[in-house]
Amino acid sequence: MQVNVTKPSENLNIVIVGHVDHGKSTLLGRLYADTGSLPDGKLEKVQAICKQQGKEFEYAFLFDAFLEEQEQGITIDTARTFFMWKGRQYIIIDAPGHKEFLKNMISGAARAEAALLLIDALEGVKEQSKKHGYLLSLLGVRQFAVVVNKMDLVGYRQDVFDGIEKEYREFLGQFKAVPAQFIPVSAKLGDNIANRSQAMSWYSGPTVLDTLSAFQKETARSEQPLRLSVQDVYKFDARRIITGRITAGRLKVGDHLVFSPSNKRANIRTVEAFNIEPQPTEGQAGQSIGITLDEQIFVERGEIASHQEHLPSVSTAFRANLFWLGKKPLEKGRKYLLRVATKEVDCEVASIHRIIDTMDLAQQQGSNSVGKNQVAELTLRTKAPVAFDLSASFEATGRFVLVDEYDIAGGGIITELVHDDQEFLREEARRRDFAWVKGEVTVEDRAQQYGHRAAIVLITGGRHTGKSFLARKLEGRLVADGRHAYLLDGENLRRGLDADLSEEERGQTTEMARRYGEVARLLIDTGLIVVSTTNPFGMAYREASEAIRTLVHPAPVIAVHMSKTAEEPPPNTDVVLTGPTDFDAATARILDELKRRGVLAQAIGAKPVFQYSI
Amino acid sequence: MKHLRQLEDQSVYILREAYKHFNNLAMLWSMGKDSTVLLWLARKAFFGHVPFPLLHVDTSYKIPAMIEYRDRLAREWRLDLVVGQNKEALAAGMNHTLGRVVCCTALKTNGLKQLLENKGYTGVILGVRADEEGTRAKERYFSPRDKHGDWDFRDQPPELWDQYKTTFPPGTHIRIHPLLDWTEINIWEYIKLENIPFIDLYLDKGDGTRYRSLGCAPCTTPIKSTAKTVDDIIEELRHTTVAERSGRAQDEGRGMELLRKDGYM
Numbered sequence A: 001m002q003v004n005v006t007k008p009s010e011n012l013n014i015v016i017v018g019h020v021d022h023g024k025s026t027l028l029g030r031l032y033a034d035t036g037s038l039p040d041g042k043l044e045k046v047q048a049i050c051k052q053q054g055k056e057f058e059y060a061f062l063f064d065a066f067l068e069e070q071e072q073g074i075t076i077d078t079a080r081t082f083f084m085w086k087g088r089q090y091i092i093i094d095a096p097g098h099k100e101f102l103k104n105m106i107s108g109a110a111r112a113e114a115a116l117l118l119i120d121a122l123e124g125v126k127e128q129s130k131k132h133g134y135l136l137s138l139l140g141v142r143q144f145a146v147v148v149n150k151m152d153l154v155g156y157r158q159d160v161f162d163g164i165e166k167e168y169r170e171f172l173g174q175f176k177a178v179p180a181q182f183i184p185v186s187a188k189l190g191d192n193i194a195n196r197s198q199a200m201s202w203y204s205g206p207t208v209l210d211t212l213s214a215f216q217k218e219t220a221r222s223e224q225p226l227r228l229s230v231q232d233v234y235k236f237d238a239r240r241i242i243t244g245r246i247t248a249g250r251l252k253v254g255d256h257l258v259f260s261p262s263n264k265r266a267n268i269r270t271v272e273a274f275n276i277e278p279q280p281t282e283g284q285a286g287q288s289i290g291i292t293l294d295e296q297i298f299v300e301r302g303e304i305a306s307h308q309e310h311l312p313s314v315s316t317a318f319r320a321n322l323f324w325l326g327k328k329p330l331e332k333g334r335k336y337l338l339r340v341a342t343k344e345v346d347c348e349v350a351s352i353h354r355i356i357d358t359m360d361l362a363q364q365q366g367s368n369s370v371g372k373n374q375v376a377e378l379t380l381r382t383k384a385p386v387a388f389d390l391s392a393s394f395e396a397t398g399r400f401v402l403v404d405e406y407d408i409a410g411g412g413i414i415t416e417l418v419h420d421d422q423e424f425l426r427e428e429a430r431r432r433d434f435a436w437v438k439g440e441v442t443v444e445d446r447a448q449q450y451g452h453r454a455a456i457v458l459i460t461g462g463r464h465t466g467k468s469f470l471a472r473k474l475e476g477r478l479v480a481d482g483r484h485a486y487l488l489d490g491e492n493l494r495r496g497l498d499a500d501l502s503e504e505e506r507g508q509t510t511e512m513a514r515r516y517g518e519v520a521r522l523l524i525d526t527g528l529i530v531v532s533t534t535n536p537f538g539m540a541y542r543e544a545s546e547a548i549r550t551l552v553h554p555a556p557v558i559a560v561h562m563s564k565t566a567e568e569p570p571p572n573t574d575v576v577l578t579g580p581t582d583f584d585a586a587t588a589r590i591l592d593e594l595k596r597r598g599v600l601a602q603a604i605g606a607k608p609v610f611q612y613s614i
Numbered sequence B: 001m002k003h004l005r006q007l008e009d010q011s012v013y014i015l016r017e018a019y020k021h022f023n024n025l026a027m028l029w030s031m032g033k034d035s036t037v038l039l040w041l042a043r044k045a046f047f048g049h050v051p052f053p054l055l056h057v058d059t060s061y062k063i064p065a066m067i068e069y070r071d072r073l074a075r076e077w078r079l080d081l082v083v084g085q086n087k088e089a090l091a092a093g094m095n096h097t098l099g100r101v102v103c104c105t106a107l108k109t110n111g112l113k114q115l116l117e118n119k120g121y122t123g124v125i126l127g128v129r130a131d132e133e134g135t136r137a138k139e140r141y142f143s144p145r146d147k148h149g150d151w152d153f154r155d156q157p158p159e160l161w162d163q164y165k166t167t168f169p170p171g172t173h174i175r176i177h178p179l180l181d182w183t184e185i186n187i188w189e190y191i192k193l194e195n196i197p198f199i200d201l202y203l204d205k206g207d208g209t210r211y212r213s214l215g216c217a218p219c220t221t222p223i224k225s226t227a228k229t230v231d232d233i234i235e236e237l238r239h240t241t242v243a244e245r246s247g248r249a250q251d252e253g254r255g256m257e258l259l260r261k262d263g264y265m
């Protein structure tokens, strides 16, 4: 038996897809058998099982390991198989073709760097042939070959092969997918798998095995701008290590990093690693890395680190192509958990633009839900701003999954940024923060001196709900406790800072809120706890509080909503006060919230102790 | 070597996801080559620390050298070692002569289930590899087990890109498999690359035999081999066409499929 003794230099993940019974598992078995890659006795063992069950020998049984799979003659779940050829270690994933197991096919394909798509020469292009072709493209698998199988059943005729190639190329062309090859084979008889077919002298292209060797490892990602999704922050010893996977680009010690969406910045001090001598000083795409920074900024899981010249997008909405695998249909208006890289945030489907029929790529408009195994174009809206990219430019930060209850129920790629109404203010905040001139005193120095961190308590609500009274009470209590707090009343801006505004502008929220937000931002930078009400904005408090939030970001906002009768508070409200207010109790609740969020130290003194980093 | 670093990066990513998402997390350590590489990868992921307990389900039939090795590394690497044992079954005289699947179920599967239940672990990290046998080839990196610890292989959750199943209903738990993409050769290549200490039962010490896979003493037989160093093992594996677990009795017939549906590692 021929044995492969070369040392591997790299791994490549391949997936085999296509309609059920078109011969995927058979092709895989044949590939192993014809290259001498099966362990001793494996073939004989399967032969014995087949004989015992009174069945014809099937190569497919080599990897369809479950009893039920062999009994029904189908692949239920993907199998990872290992294959060494010419200095490369392949992990080949055999995907099920049955539409019931589409989620397993997708799990297999999502891991792959290249694919083989099988079409039965006798049956021709079927429903799942098309769906799988479309999904490969959606999943980002751009390298693939189309294998036209069972050529033995059509007398090895070239015209049959040509007909399928023409039809399928046209289909793929509609979404600009271009296969590397079309290969005529018989998996069962071994034509053009590892060995060149004697029966198809009209074909001079590569065999399946040659095609695998020609697939390339994606290496271009290191040349892209940097994307590092923060996975976690560790403090097991003296080092505060930020970990994550570099999904694009490279970084090195000394680089200035910007974290989005918080806009926090710092330089890389070290690259940390265990048992690597000498200690590394750089990293590149693909690596799971750990870095320390020259400043103790608080960054958390979900932020994307990049260089300042190439920032990711930040918004609360984007347009996407999605496939749905959930048992329950995806519904417009329902809440789901969105995961983009390491970020998790609540979201809802703002609109479903169309359902795409993968059979003919026809588009069906105006639906309120997406059923299991359907593909759709939609817009998602998130509860808080997220950093992301368009999938056309960055694969890993341009795709997402949706979690419904406990399960990943769908996935997709981001096709378009949707501008939200905070876009201009967010851009202003970003530019202002990047140019911010700092003194020698750091945020942490102030916190240590004051026994608390800076924050803003934002009290919203309609008229005569007691906002001003509560604000005053809270300011008084904080100062009595030895904290540095200040009541920022909008009235004080109106006659001074806002004096240049026209009567009309003063009647509108936009510019007034912007100025108020910028003043709050300045006060927060001095280390104060700013207590504020949306009084000057009257009933436009929702709009105003959104603007203020955007401008003071990423400082902690403790949102308190007051109303006489129960009503829907603005999004992200922390403390809801309804009905007649017990102001002492309300103050106590806000103080608790400040502690819980890590704003107030547990004890004031020479060495304040904060429960959480913020 | 590049391929080993690619495997390492993926495993480290999975370990960090596990640590982030599971408050009550533990890692199974059988002292064999795979789970020891897994342990090493945890030290990689957490920069020299192992921030969760290591569980050893002791069947009492392990080879004594393995216990010595376990206790030595636990000391040197400051590990939080938790040893579990199905004492009831052992007291009742459970052993392999009563049937291999019966014995494995009682001492390993049930021993593990008892341990998980007592300690309330919701995430368990295991060193199983896809190339070991057919049902493991179909595993997910994050694989849910129901209230009875059973595996529903017909309905596994989707695993998309680097997004794994990390939420689950109360009473159930998740098995985490960071080594799925590693082959037996990769394990040895990595042991060599990182100079990881391993039990010398894997080497021939002059009698022309060595263990290729370590389980309980009565059910694991050594193979004929003159591999005296890690390099020898790697060279031998590059040329062999004998399955790794051919010396493991539980793999005969449909033994492994039955065991694994029931919650075996």
Ligand SMILES: Nc1nc2c(ncn2[C@@H]2O[C@H](COP(=O)(O)OP(=O)(O)O)[C@@H](O)[C@H]2O)c(=O)[nH]1
Pocket (backbone or CB within 6 Å): A018, A019, A020, A021, A022, A023, A024, A025, A026, A027, A058, A060, A073, A074, A075, A097, A149, A150, A151, A152, A153, A185, A186, A187, A188, A189
């Ligand atoms: N005649 C012929 N039959 C084939 C060929 N390839 C696969 N088959 C048969 O087609 C059936 C389905 O094959 P299988 O590999 O299980 O298909 P899968 O569902 O795509 O994995 C089996 O009975 C195979 O023996 C081929 O090239 N020629």
Ligand SMILES: [Mg+2]
Pocket (backbone or CB within 6 Å): A024, A025, A026, A060, A074, A075, A094, A095, A096, A097
């Ligand atoms: Mg199949």
